[in-house]
Every structure is written in structure tokens, then in C-alpha cells.
Amino acid sequence: MIERTYTSEITEAMDGETVSVAGHVHELRDLGGLVFVIVRDRDGLIQGVFKEDREPELFEQAEELGAEDVVRVTGEVTESGQAPGGVELVPEELEVIDEADAPLPLEISKDVDADLSTRLDHRGVDLRQPEVMAVFTLKSKLMDAMEEWFQNEGYVDVETPLISKGGAEGGAELFPVVYYEQEAFLSQSPQLYKQILMASGFDKIYEVGTAFRAEDFATSRHVSEISMFDVELSYIEDHHDVMDVQEESLRYALRAVADEAERELDELGVDLTVPEEDFPRITFDEALDILEAQFGHFPEDPTDLDTKGERLLGQHFEEQGHPAFFVVGYPGEKFYYMQDVEGDDIASRKFDLIYKGQELSSGGQRQHDVDVMKEVMAENDVPEENFEFYLEGLSYGTPPHGGYGLGIDRLVQKVCDLDNIKEAILFPRDPTRLTP
Amino acid sequence: MIERTYTSEITEAMDGETVSVAGHVHELRDLGGLVFVIVRDRDGLIQGVFKEDREPELFEQAEELGAEDVVRVTGEVTESGQAPGGVELVPEELEVIDEADAPLPLEISKDVDADLSTRLDHRGVDLRQPEVMAVFTLKSKLMDAMEEWFQNEGYVDVETPLISKGGAEGGAELFPVVYYEQEAFLSQSPQLYKQILMASGFDKIYEVGTAFRAEDFATSRHVSEISMFDVELSYIEDHHDVMDVQEESLRYALRAVADEAERELDELGVDLTVPEEDFPRITFDEALDILEAQFGHFPEDPTDLDTKGERLLGQHFEEQGHPAFFVVGYPGEKFYYMQDVEGDDIASRKFDLIYKGQELSSGGQRQHDVDVMKEVMAENDVPEENFEFYLEGLSYGTPPHGGYGLGIDRLVQKVCDLDNIKEAILFPRDPTRLTP
Structure with a gap:
């Protein structure tokens, strides 16, 4: 199996440990010089924080990501008051496992209420x-x-x-x-x-x-x-x-x-x-x-x-x-x-x-x-x-x-x-x- | 629920206790003055021993039974070297819950090898x-x-x-x-x-x-x-x-x-x-x-x-x-x-x-x-x-x-x-x- 930790298993007590998470890119927030990559697995979400000045190569990779790409992010668990779940990852490695087509037929991370028929047409x-x-x-x-x-x-x-x-x-x-x-x-x-x-x-x-x-x-x-x-x-x-x-x-x-x-x-x-x-x-x-x-x-x-x-x-x-x-x-x-x-x-x-x-x-x-x-x-x-x-x-x-x-x-x-x-x-x- | 004990739960340690078993009449052995009624439930078999001189009314009832009738037999658990499982029931009550049609389309208690097609025709x-x-x-x-x-x-x-x-x-x-x-x-x-x-x-x-x-x-x-x-x-x-x-x-x-x-x-x-x-x-x-x-x-x-x-x-x-x-x-x-x-x-x-x-x-x-x-x-x-x-x-x-x-x-x-x-x-x- 590809080595990874489920997001639900990552807690504040793991501060300082290096883990790998694997999942879909749920959301990307590009703040200029800083990209938040939110990874979603079956159990939840975790954000990786990619900083241009801290890890320039990884940052460049992160900027290229698209919504729903399948990735594996390896990084250090870091407590963070702002992050959902109280922890985030300081990245050491980013692997793109599979690229998603764009655009998506439905929005996933936003609260857009597509009608049920459209949702079922694109059920996957x-x-x-x-x-x-x-x-x-x-x-x-x-x-x-x-x-x-x-x-x-x-x-x-x-x-x-x-x-x-x-x-x-x-x-x-x-x-x-x-x-x-x-x-x-x-x-x-x-x-x-x-x-x-x-x-x-x-x-x-x-x-x-x-x-x-x-x-x-x-x-x-x-x-x-x-x-x-x-x-x-x-x-x-x-x-x-x-x-x-x-x-x-x-x-x-x-x-x-x-x-x-x-x-x-x-x-x-x-x-x-x-x-x-x-x-x-x-x-x-x-x-x-x-x-x-x-x-x-x-x-x-x-x-x-x-x-x-x-x-x-x-x-x-x-x-x-x-x-x-x-x-x-x-x-x-x-x-x-x-x-x-x-x-x-x-x-x-x-x-x-x-x-x-x-x-x-x-x-x-x-x-x-x-x-x-x-x-x-x-x-x-x-x-x-x-x-x-x-x-x-x-x-x-x-x-x-x-x-x-x-x-x-x-x-x-x-x-x-x-x-x-x-x-x-x-x-x-x-x-x-x-x-x- | 109709009160009963599963045959698998009846052990030699229960000698002397009164229990009720419910199931199908698996086999009847009429030895003249003595009828063995073997009752089958999901887990196994137990025999009731009906004696003309001991319980004449129940004996008469037992003689009327047919194969696969659904019955409930209440009786005293008695150790017996001859009985399958080491115990048998000395009957106190016999209820016929449902009578089976006769003859059966397949033999159940005997080792008769019906061909598979016939068996599947009468799968029940x-x-x-x-x-x-x-x-x-x-x-x-x-x-x-x-x-x-x-x-x-x-x-x-x-x-x-x-x-x-x-x-x-x-x-x-x-x-x-x-x-x-x-x-x-x-x-x-x-x-x-x-x-x-x-x-x-x-x-x-x-x-x-x-x-x-x-x-x-x-x-x-x-x-x-x-x-x-x-x-x-x-x-x-x-x-x-x-x-x-x-x-x-x-x-x-x-x-x-x-x-x-x-x-x-x-x-x-x-x-x-x-x-x-x-x-x-x-x-x-x-x-x-x-x-x-x-x-x-x-x-x-x-x-x-x-x-x-x-x-x-x-x-x-x-x-x-x-x-x-x-x-x-x-x-x-x-x-x-x-x-x-x-x-x-x-x-x-x-x-x-x-x-x-x-x-x-x-x-x-x-x-x-x-x-x-x-x-x-x-x-x-x-x-x-x-x-x-x-x-x-x-x-x-x-x-x-x-x-x-x-x-x-x-x-x-x-x-x-x-x-x-x-x-x-x-x-x-x-x-x-x-x-x-």
C-alpha cells in the first residue's frame, strides 16, 4: 500500500511528526507567495501550507495543481489555530498521482446547490x-x-x-x-x-x-x-x-x-x-x-x-x-x-x-x-x-x-x-x- | 414467542428438568406399545419416548403423528445411553401445531439419494x-x-x-x-x-x-x-x-x-x-x-x-x-x-x-x-x-x-x-x- 496517514488520525499530539496524506485536492487558495492546498480523504480535510520563500520548488508545484487532482503530501504536522482541525502540514514533498480534468461538472468545495437531477447525472x-x-x-x-x-x-x-x-x-x-x-x-x-x-x-x-x-x-x-x-x-x-x-x-x-x-x-x-x-x-x-x-x-x-x-x-x-x-x-x-x-x-x-x-x-x-x-x-x-x-x-x-x-x-x-x-x-x- | 428450548441447548446436565422442544417430526419409530418420536429443529434432533403403559393418551396421540408434522413436545429430560445426543424426553404434553401432507415428495430422514434435479424441484x-x-x-x-x-x-x-x-x-x-x-x-x-x-x-x-x-x-x-x-x-x-x-x-x-x-x-x-x-x-x-x-x-x-x-x-x-x-x-x-x-x-x-x-x-x-x-x-x-x-x-x-x-x-x-x-x-x- 502507498504509505499514508488518514486525516482523521492526525491530531495536535503529533506536532512535529512527519506524515504523508493522500487524497483529492479539495480546495486551493492562492494568496500570492502562499498557497493553501486542502486535501480531502474519506474521513476529512487537512491543509498543506506552501510558502514561496520557504519551499520555492514545492510552492511552484502547488501553484500548478487543479481541483480534484489526486495527490500525496508529505510534511510536518504543525499546530495551527487557524487551520480546520487545529493542525496543518508544512510540506516536504508533493506528488501528483493523477490529474483531474477541468472544469468539474459540479462544484465540490463550495456550497453551490445544484439540482438533484444534475447531481445524479454526475454522481461520481x-x-x-x-x-x-x-x-x-x-x-x-x-x-x-x-x-x-x-x-x-x-x-x-x-x-x-x-x-x-x-x-x-x-x-x-x-x-x-x-x-x-x-x-x-x-x-x-x-x-x-x-x-x-x-x-x-x-x-x-x-x-x-x-x-x-x-x-x-x-x-x-x-x-x-x-x-x-x-x-x-x-x-x-x-x-x-x-x-x-x-x-x-x-x-x-x-x-x-x-x-x-x-x-x-x-x-x-x-x-x-x-x-x-x-x-x-x-x-x-x-x-x-x-x-x-x-x-x-x-x-x-x-x-x-x-x-x-x-x-x-x-x-x-x-x-x-x-x-x-x-x-x-x-x-x-x-x-x-x-x-x-x-x-x-x-x-x-x-x-x-x-x-x-x-x-x-x-x-x-x-x-x-x-x-x-x-x-x-x-x-x-x-x-x-x-x-x-x-x-x-x-x-x-x-x-x-x-x-x-x-x-x-x-x-x-x-x-x-x-x-x-x-x-x-x-x-x-x-x-x-x-x-x- | 412460543416457549421452547433448542435441541442443541439440551444436555445431560439438565436431567430431570422439564423442557419444551418444537420442530418437525423427523422420524417415527413404532415398536408396538412404544413410539419414538424424533423431533428436528434447526440445530439437531431429540427423541421423545411415548409408552402405552406409562402415558396412554399421549401414546395414542403420538401414534397418529405423520412425518414432518410440526409439533411441540414438553417433557422431562432423561439421560439415555441409547438416545442420539445422550438424552431423551419423557413426554408430558404433545401439541400438533401443523399437520404435514403425505406422502412427502422426498425422503428426509432416510439416506435416499434423490437426484439433484428432483431435490431442487422440491427444494423446500x-x-x-x-x-x-x-x-x-x-x-x-x-x-x-x-x-x-x-x-x-x-x-x-x-x-x-x-x-x-x-x-x-x-x-x-x-x-x-x-x-x-x-x-x-x-x-x-x-x-x-x-x-x-x-x-x-x-x-x-x-x-x-x-x-x-x-x-x-x-x-x-x-x-x-x-x-x-x-x-x-x-x-x-x-x-x-x-x-x-x-x-x-x-x-x-x-x-x-x-x-x-x-x-x-x-x-x-x-x-x-x-x-x-x-x-x-x-x-x-x-x-x-x-x-x-x-x-x-x-x-x-x-x-x-x-x-x-x-x-x-x-x-x-x-x-x-x-x-x-x-x-x-x-x-x-x-x-x-x-x-x-x-x-x-x-x-x-x-x-x-x-x-x-x-x-x-x-x-x-x-x-x-x-x-x-x-x-x-x-x-x-x-x-x-x-x-x-x-x-x-x-x-x-x-x-x-x-x-x-x-x-x-x-x-x-x-x-x-x-x-x-x-x-x-x-x-x-x-x-x-x-x-x-
């Missing part, structure tokens, strides 16, 4: 902005912690296929794939496979995967390719066991972000509250009551919450110190694979998690009785032959089970307070965006 | 076989350890898109997707995106992702959808830095399997050797010399190793105590994105890792000079316009970098000594298999 350059990169180093820490919780609890990390014959919820929002001579589609959800694995006895699983949604909408909430964190567990009493898992794992992951991503949160200007108290669990009817009483709002579809309803409920609970809460017991049931228990005090065992005013995940207890499932499929005109493998999978003894799918990008969007879900995805896909 | 049932499930609990542990190594080393966990405009290596093996009104393809490799992220300054990244290969071959080595572990790192001196990372991370992951997946290795009958010594790094020419001198073998394509060559070299090094080794310096260079350094002592900076006689990954130092890349693309008739986003991504200052993509399924196949790569995938996809 856009990602160099420290507050943009911070989203993704935070995302990495968040997801690693989330996985860690499930590993500690003995969950098996699985991978289910992305190309399949049919979808869980019909064909409208599916992307067709030309699969040799057959008709196939991209996966919208791993749910059917997760359930088969429960029947197989995998007991507790999670999957970090991709889901595809052919939704031709141009909103700040829609993308065609999303990252999902899917969970399924067996031998539950009911959906509350599933909510317990979701609640504890989310709390653990958010705690890890608060502890281990302080730099990123600072960069993003986010003051993250870890929801330490129990997440409220309200029924759908209670949700409607709150919306009516507090906000005079009535969702258009009386069997589901609308975006505005989620937002208002989010506001209501956030004011009470609860950034996250569950809504359970939706009336009716669209999906044949959800448990629907007669005489239950709630209408169904489906739940949604709402975090900072937006639905983050849906889940519930699943139907594990294949006979009931077949009845519900017939009632809803769902052709059984599309789901033969699924019905077979559950026919040979299936424990009671449930699970959920969490939208990772949406979670990151909410944690980082981003306006658009696309900002939480490295290279997002939408109806008009296939590149970069 | 096939996965219940302890030695089949062991592959996937081992795979989970292996991959978690692999990720852990990279997390400990400060790598950022990233996700790159699976749907894109073009592919890295041309269109022949790509699956087309109907993407709204546009032509698109499924990703064959995240390499171009990984490189853009290096240019952006992400420094060190890894991705656990999916790659799609439209290869219409029916072999034990080909599948259409594979899991990849991709790595990319910046500020390397050369490809040896990349090999160092691959070597250390693989050793770490294999050590974790040896330590934490003993039960699975036993179940699979595998004696895993962790390659503690340095992996040999031989040049392509040295590889040819060994093949000629030791085996009289000449690969058909004089610029690449064939399957037989890999196998023979694997045998050669395995005999010397090296299950893993690198081949570096392939002559010529097919790919424009590899570094090709004049006057180097090796022909190129590409390498392959061969493990137990099979190529597990390819990698190398990448070309980071866009001008050289454009020349090579022109020489090889690669149309630049397909790669505009890539060339732009690398134009604004790119550190020297390299990386590799490791085939996860192939690694698991080799670790578990499986004949066919499909056995290392939960629900494999091939030209004729789209379901389950």
Missing part, C-alpha cells in the same frame, strides 16, 4: 462532497449494526432469487426479464421464499437484498430498485413477536449510528434521537381517531393510511417523544398470505412501522394453513398455478411464522433527513434514469 | 435434510465472518445497481430487462461502479451482491444468478496489495468456519483445513511449466488456464499443503480496465485465486488513466459511448486502485465439498429452472 463527482459521502458511510454503519443484531440473535443470513416466474402480488409493477426462452420477472419481495424457508425449518432468517418496483411515478418517494432488509421468524405467538424483533433491532442500529457515526451526523447536521422507550402500538381505528380529532384529516381510502395521514401521525407521536410507532390491525386484508384470525381483537395481524412520519416497513403474522390460503386465493381470483411452488413449500408442516420487509434506503433517508429517497442511494434508478 | 422439502441445511447455516457464518473482516478494516459496505444500460464485457451473456420504454440489462459485475466509487474517494469498499450470467450451459459449474463478494481499494502499490486483502480475509472467514461451524462440518463430513501459510503466488508461465512437467498437460487456449489445468494445479499445491494459491501475470489482456504496465516483470496485473482446484475469484490492479483506457477501448473496438458514465467517473482524479470479485456460491461449494454449485444456492437458477 457529486459523491465527493463530504455531506453526500457521509450518507453512505453512515448507511454502511447502520446496516452493519442491523446485521450484527440478527447475527447475535442466531438468525441465518440467506439469499433468495431475484429472477422468478411470477410475483407475490400480481404482475402490474413487475419488470419482465428475457430469460432464455421463458417469461420471467424481477423480484418485488422475497416473501414467498422466506416463508418456504420457515416451512423448511430455518427458524429465523434475514436477508439484505434488492427489490424491483416498476412504478412509473416521478416522486421523491419512488425508485425502481431498492435495498430491502427482510426478516422472518418461526414459532411466534402473534405479530407482536415480530414487532418486538423489529423494534429491538432498529433501536440497536440507531444506537450504533449515534455512537459510531458522530462525524457523519455532524456533517449532515442531524441530531439523531434514539427511540429508547417502547414504540407505541396503535390500532388502525385509533390512528383514524387521532387524525380526525387532532388534525381533522380523513384518509381517502378508509382501509389504509395515506401519505399525509402518516406524516400527521408521525408529528403527533414525535411531539410525545416517539419518532417510531406501529399501526396494527388494518381492516380487511388484501393479501392472502397474512394471518386473519376470527374473533381477534384486531382485524388482522398485519402491521406497519412508521418512523419520522413515513412508513418504513410492513409485516405481520403469515397464514401458515395452506387450506385457508387456498380459500382466500380463490376468493380473490389469485390463480393457484402461479404459486404451486409456494403452496407445496408450505404443505409439509409449517410452523406459525411472521416477518417484515424494511426499506433500507427509506430508513437512511429518514435518519439523514434527506428530501428525496434518491439521495440515500448511490446510483438510483427511476423511469428516466438508467445511468450512471 | 430437500432443505429439511440436516446435511442440506448445514450448507446454508455454514454459508451464513462464512459470509458474516467475511464481512466482519472488512468492517474491522474500515471498508464501506455499498450497494450498486443491478439494472443498467450496458455491461462491462459486452452483451453476449446479459439478460435483457424491459425497463419502461428503454433497453436495459441485468448486471454481470459491479466493477465499473466500484471503480467510480474509488474515483469518488470511497477508499475501501465491499459489496455483497448478485450477478447475472446468461450462459446457456448445463454443467455443474454454471448458474444464471450468483452471489458475489466484491472488493475494491485505493492507493495500492500494485495487485499484490489486493491479493494480500483477499488472502487475509479468506483466511479469517475459513478460520471462523472451523471455529464456529463445527456442527455443520461434522454434518457434512468435511475436514476443513485453514490455509494458515502464505498463499503461493505463481506466474502464469510457472503454472504452465508445472502443468507440463508434472502432468503433461497443455491448456488449449495458451493465454488462459482451463478447468482441467486449474484442477491439476490445485492437486499439485494441495499436496504441498496449500489449498489456495494465486496465479498472476496472464499474458495479453482482454479487459481494458486492467492495468498493463510496460517493463513489468509480469505481463499484466491481473490475478486469479484458485482454491481446491477451482477459480474462486478474479481481480487485479485497474487502469486508472482514462487516456490509456480510451486507447485500449479503441484498439479493441469497444464503443466509448456505452461507457461515458464510467469514463466521466474516472476523469476527475482517480487514485490507483484494484479489487476482485469472489464467487460466494463457489466458495461454499468448495468448502462443503459439494459436487454441484447449485447445491450451494438455496433456490438456484439455470436455463431450465425458474422455480421454486
Whole structure:
């Protein structure tokens, strides 16, 4: 490896030591006889101070630099009240490793607000902005912690296929794939496979995967390719066991972000509250009551919450110190694979998690009785032959089970307070965006 | 949660305690007046002993059970020399949670060798076989350890898109997707995106992702959808830095399997050797010399190793105590994105890792000079316009970098000594298999 020290490792205590830093030229300030070269690596910035009278040859080299050139600066760490971070480098050597083209398609060091579409067109350059990169180093820490919780609890990390014959919820929002001579589609959800694995006895699983949604909408909430964190567990009493898992794992992951991503949160200007108290669990009817009483709002579809309803409920609970809460017991049931228990005090065992005013995940207890499932499929005109493998999978003894799918990008969007879900995805896909 | 104890937690020291176990009925042995009910959960088996004269009602219930019914047996832990694991349950309660259909499409408890195609047709049932499930609990542990190594080393966990405009290596093996009104393809490799992220300054990244290969071959080595572990790192001196990372991370992951997946290795009958010594790094020419001198073998394509060559070299090094080794310096260079350094002592900076006689990954130092890349693309008739986003991504200052993509399924196949790569995938996809 090329020898270097990360900017985050250089402290005032290293005063007098010689180090090498490597990174992009973030900013150049030429004050005549004095050039400040600010070098950026993944963790931060440091400035090299090139003086004409002190190091004339290096100074000349520094004057030739361009923004975003890749350089390695070797020099003596020197305390400086003026420098960002309290230290600067008095240069001894300057290597230009790779020259950048000019001009840049986007400004990086200045606070110029390019519109999102332009930023995404030049995403490779856009990602160099420290507050943009911070989203993704935070995302990495968040997801690693989330996985860690499930590993500690003995969950098996699985991978289910992305190309399949049919979808869980019909064909409208599916992307067709030309699969040799057959008709196939991209996966919208791993749910059917997760359930088969429960029947197989995998007991507790999670999957970090991709889901595809052919939704031709141009909103700040829609993308065609999303990252999902899917969970399924067996031998539950009911959906509350599933909510317990979701609640504890989310709390653990958010705690890890608060502890281990302080730099990123600072960069993003986010003051993250870890929801330490129990997440409220309200029924759908209670949700409607709150919306009516507090906000005079009535969702258009009386069997589901609308975006505005989620937002208002989010506001209501956030004011009470609860950034996250569950809504359970939706009336009716669209999906044949959800448990629907007669005489239950709630209408169904489906739940949604709402975090900072937006639905983050849906889940519930699943139907594990294949006979009931077949009845519900017939009632809803769902052709059984599309789901033969699924019905077979559950026919040979299936424990009671449930699970959920969490939208990772949406979670990151909410944690980082981003306006658009696309900002939480490295290279997002939408109806008009296939590149970069 | 339904209260229960995992079979793996029940030891002889618990003699006299009452526990509940929950799982599938793995086997029933009716000896007349005595029924052994062997219950299987994810971790193992335990037998309940139902005696007509001791517990007549429970005995009657037990006689009604069928294979793979889901049950919960509550009873007293009792030491028994005859029982597998040294303990059995004297039942106090038997709950049938879900009845299985009969007959089963595959035998589970008996050593019947169904052919692989039949097993995969009924994969949900096939996965219940302890030695089949062991592959996937081992795979989970292996991959978690692999990720852990990279997390400990400060790598950022990233996700790159699976749907894109073009592919890295041309269109022949790509699956087309109907993407709204546009032509698109499924990703064959995240390499171009990984490189853009290096240019952006992400420094060190890894991705656990999916790659799609439209290869219409029916072999034990080909599948259409594979899991990849991709790595990319910046500020390397050369490809040896990349090999160092691959070597250390693989050793770490294999050590974790040896330590934490003993039960699975036993179940699979595998004696895993962790390659503690340095992996040999031989040049392509040295590889040819060994093949000629030791085996009289000449690969058909004089610029690449064939399957037989890999196998023979694997045998050669395995005999010397090296299950893993690198081949570096392939002559010529097919790919424009590899570094090709004049006057180097090796022909190129590409390498392959061969493990137990099979190529597990390819990698190398990448070309980071866009001008050289454009020349090579022109020489090889690669149309630049397909790669505009890539060339732009690398134009604004790119550190020297390299990386590799490791085939996860192939690694698991080799670790578990499986004949066919499909056995290392939960629900494999091939030209004729789209379901389950």
C-alpha cells in the first residue's frame, strides 16, 4: 500500500511528526507567495501550507495543481489555530498521482446547490462532497449494526432469487426479464421464499437484498430498485413477536449510528434521537381517531393510511417523544398470505412501522394453513398455478411464522433527513434514469 | 414467542428438568406399545419416548403423528445411553401445531439419494435434510465472518445497481430487462461502479451482491444468478496489495468456519483445513511449466488456464499443503480496465485465486488513466459511448486502485465439498429452472 496517514488520525499530539496524506485536492487558495492546498480523504480535510520563500520548488508545484487532482503530501504536522482541525502540514514533498480534468461538472468545495437531477447525472463527482459521502458511510454503519443484531440473535443470513416466474402480488409493477426462452420477472419481495424457508425449518432468517418496483411515478418517494432488509421468524405467538424483533433491532442500529457515526451526523447536521422507550402500538381505528380529532384529516381510502395521514401521525407521536410507532390491525386484508384470525381483537395481524412520519416497513403474522390460503386465493381470483411452488413449500408442516420487509434506503433517508429517497442511494434508478 | 428450548441447548446436565422442544417430526419409530418420536429443529434432533403403559393418551396421540408434522413436545429430560445426543424426553404434553401432507415428495430422514434435479424441484422439502441445511447455516457464518473482516478494516459496505444500460464485457451473456420504454440489462459485475466509487474517494469498499450470467450451459459449474463478494481499494502499490486483502480475509472467514461451524462440518463430513501459510503466488508461465512437467498437460487456449489445468494445479499445491494459491501475470489482456504496465516483470496485473482446484475469484490492479483506457477501448473496438458514465467517473482524479470479485456460491461449494454449485444456492437458477 502507498504509505499514508488518514486525516482523521492526525491530531495536535503529533506536532512535529512527519506524515504523508493522500487524497483529492479539495480546495486551493492562492494568496500570492502562499498557497493553501486542502486535501480531502474519506474521513476529512487537512491543509498543506506552501510558502514561496520557504519551499520555492514545492510552492511552484502547488501553484500548478487543479481541483480534484489526486495527490500525496508529505510534511510536518504543525499546530495551527487557524487551520480546520487545529493542525496543518508544512510540506516536504508533493506528488501528483493523477490529474483531474477541468472544469468539474459540479462544484465540490463550495456550497453551490445544484439540482438533484444534475447531481445524479454526475454522481461520481457529486459523491465527493463530504455531506453526500457521509450518507453512505453512515448507511454502511447502520446496516452493519442491523446485521450484527440478527447475527447475535442466531438468525441465518440467506439469499433468495431475484429472477422468478411470477410475483407475490400480481404482475402490474413487475419488470419482465428475457430469460432464455421463458417469461420471467424481477423480484418485488422475497416473501414467498422466506416463508418456504420457515416451512423448511430455518427458524429465523434475514436477508439484505434488492427489490424491483416498476412504478412509473416521478416522486421523491419512488425508485425502481431498492435495498430491502427482510426478516422472518418461526414459532411466534402473534405479530407482536415480530414487532418486538423489529423494534429491538432498529433501536440497536440507531444506537450504533449515534455512537459510531458522530462525524457523519455532524456533517449532515442531524441530531439523531434514539427511540429508547417502547414504540407505541396503535390500532388502525385509533390512528383514524387521532387524525380526525387532532388534525381533522380523513384518509381517502378508509382501509389504509395515506401519505399525509402518516406524516400527521408521525408529528403527533414525535411531539410525545416517539419518532417510531406501529399501526396494527388494518381492516380487511388484501393479501392472502397474512394471518386473519376470527374473533381477534384486531382485524388482522398485519402491521406497519412508521418512523419520522413515513412508513418504513410492513409485516405481520403469515397464514401458515395452506387450506385457508387456498380459500382466500380463490376468493380473490389469485390463480393457484402461479404459486404451486409456494403452496407445496408450505404443505409439509409449517410452523406459525411472521416477518417484515424494511426499506433500507427509506430508513437512511429518514435518519439523514434527506428530501428525496434518491439521495440515500448511490446510483438510483427511476423511469428516466438508467445511468450512471 | 412460543416457549421452547433448542435441541442443541439440551444436555445431560439438565436431567430431570422439564423442557419444551418444537420442530418437525423427523422420524417415527413404532415398536408396538412404544413410539419414538424424533423431533428436528434447526440445530439437531431429540427423541421423545411415548409408552402405552406409562402415558396412554399421549401414546395414542403420538401414534397418529405423520412425518414432518410440526409439533411441540414438553417433557422431562432423561439421560439415555441409547438416545442420539445422550438424552431423551419423557413426554408430558404433545401439541400438533401443523399437520404435514403425505406422502412427502422426498425422503428426509432416510439416506435416499434423490437426484439433484428432483431435490431442487422440491427444494423446500430437500432443505429439511440436516446435511442440506448445514450448507446454508455454514454459508451464513462464512459470509458474516467475511464481512466482519472488512468492517474491522474500515471498508464501506455499498450497494450498486443491478439494472443498467450496458455491461462491462459486452452483451453476449446479459439478460435483457424491459425497463419502461428503454433497453436495459441485468448486471454481470459491479466493477465499473466500484471503480467510480474509488474515483469518488470511497477508499475501501465491499459489496455483497448478485450477478447475472446468461450462459446457456448445463454443467455443474454454471448458474444464471450468483452471489458475489466484491472488493475494491485505493492507493495500492500494485495487485499484490489486493491479493494480500483477499488472502487475509479468506483466511479469517475459513478460520471462523472451523471455529464456529463445527456442527455443520461434522454434518457434512468435511475436514476443513485453514490455509494458515502464505498463499503461493505463481506466474502464469510457472503454472504452465508445472502443468507440463508434472502432468503433461497443455491448456488449449495458451493465454488462459482451463478447468482441467486449474484442477491439476490445485492437486499439485494441495499436496504441498496449500489449498489456495494465486496465479498472476496472464499474458495479453482482454479487459481494458486492467492495468498493463510496460517493463513489468509480469505481463499484466491481473490475478486469479484458485482454491481446491477451482477459480474462486478474479481481480487485479485497474487502469486508472482514462487516456490509456480510451486507447485500449479503441484498439479493441469497444464503443466509448456505452461507457461515458464510467469514463466521466474516472476523469476527475482517480487514485490507483484494484479489487476482485469472489464467487460466494463457489466458495461454499468448495468448502462443503459439494459436487454441484447449485447445491450451494438455496433456490438456484439455470436455463431450465425458474422455480421454486
